[in-house]
Amino acid sequence: MDDKNLMENILLLEKGVCDLFMHGTIESSTENVHQAFNSALNDALCMQDTIYDKMAAKGWYPTEQAEQSKITSVKQKFIG
Template identity: 50%
Template sequence: MNDQELLEDILLTVKGAADLYLHATIEASTPNVKNTFHDVLHETLKCQCDIYNKMAEKGWYPQEQAQQQQIDKVKQQYSGQ
């Protein structure tokens, strides 16, 4: 397994964990538990961002620049809600 494959696997694992922590935060029955899951979710999202940035830096996670026309269309679509 090379470095790219390893980071892809780690990224998928971290994304899965973030999904679980999000649901745990939503479903928590007490403020203390909710805050704990929220804090762990926040840390997990920071970790996911770091992994993504490292992969993008190495060219392993290509980024596509959205055209202004696409951005304006989405803004318009959601501005009426």
Template identity: 60%
Template sequence: MNDKELFEDLLLTVKGGSDLYLHGTIESSTQNVHGTFDKALNDSLKMQNEIYTKMSQKGWYPSEKADQNKINQARQKFSSQQ
């Protein structure tokens, strides 16, 4: 397994954990449990962002810029719905 594959697996694992923490936060029955899940979720999201940033810097997670016309169309569509 090379570094890129390792980072991809790590990112998928952290994303899966974030999903579980999100549902734990939403479904919490007490403030104490909610706070614990919420902290774990935020820590997991920070970790996910750090992994993504490293992958992006190495060119392992390419992204493309959104077309400005599409952004403007979406903005106009949703602003007219308010």
């Protein structure tokens, strides 16, 4: 497995962890449990962002600029 595939797998796992922590935060029955999940979620989101930044810097996570007309169209759809 090369470095790019390894990083993709790590990012996918981290996204899954974020999803679990988010649901734990939402479904918490007490404030202590809520705070524990929320703190873990914030840490996981930071880690996910770091992984993404490293992948983007190497060109392994290319993005493209959205056209302004498409952005405006979506905004209008949800405003009206």
